Amino acid sequence: MTARYWEPGTTIEWVYEGSGPHAHLPNVRPMTVVRDDADGLVAWLAPGTPLLKPVLTDGRETRHAGPVAMFTADRVLKLDVWRGTGILKVSPPGKPWSVWHFWDADGTFRGWYVNLEHEHVRDWAARRTSTVDHVLDLWINPDRSIEWKDEDELEGAITAGRYTPAEAADITNDAHLAIRDIEAWAPPFSDNWQTWTPPLTWKVPTAPATHNPSLIAEELHT
Secondary structure, three states: OOOOOOOOOOEEEEEEOOOHHHOOOOEEEEEEEEEEEOOEEEEEEOOOOEEEEEEEOOOOOHHHHOOOHHHOOOEEEEEEEOOOOOEEEEEOOOOOEEEEEEEOOOOOEEEEEEEEEOOOEEEOOOOEEEEOEEEEEEEEOOOOOEEEEOHHHHHHHHHHOOOOHHHHHHHHHHHHHHHHHHHOOOOOHHHOHHHOOOOOOOOOOOOOOOOOHHHHHHHHOO
8 A cells, every 4th residue: 555645735733632531622733744754744833823722621721730630620622822933843653752843932943842642643534643642751952961851740640540550651661762762863853853944935724623613613703
C-alpha cells in the first residue's frame, strides 16, 4: 500500500483526546502542514489561531486545580485563541512523543519541548491527527541541557487514578528513550527547524468545527 501524506499548506486538526470522565472533551488545535513524509509530520500552530480546549467550569486552566484535582475536577469545552508565539510541532514516526519548537516574540529561538504522548492516529476524511497526552514532558535549552517538566502532575495522575504506577513507569521510560535521542542529537533535533519561518502568505486557520459546532457558535457570539 502506498503511504499517504498531507500536502504542505493543508490545514489539519492536531487533537489531544480527553480521557476517563473527560473523554468527550478534546483539545483541538487547527494547524498548517509544513512537511509530511516518511520522516514525520511537521505542522505550524500560528499565533491567534482559534482552538478548543478543556477548562475548569470557572474558566481557569485545568492545572489551576492542582496536580491531583486537575484530572478529576469538572470541566467544560471552551473556544479560545492561541495567544503565544507560534509553535512548530514535529511528530516523528513510531515515537511516543512530539517535539515542539518555541520562539520569543523577537524571533529568538527559546528551545525544544518534548511532549510525551501516544503515537498519532490519522483521520484522513476529517484531516485530523489524534493522540493522548501523557502528562510528563521535557524541555531542551538551546545549549542542549535537559529539564524534566510536570513530574508532580504525573504523580498526581497516579493518585487520581488516571494511570497505574506501572503505566507511569512506562511513560517515564519513554522520557528516558527521548533523552537518548536528544543526547545523540537525532532528528528532529538535528533538522535545524529552529531556523524555519512560516510563509507570509499563510493565513490563520478558522475555528475547529468537527467536535462541538453548537458550542463554538455560542462562544463566538458571546
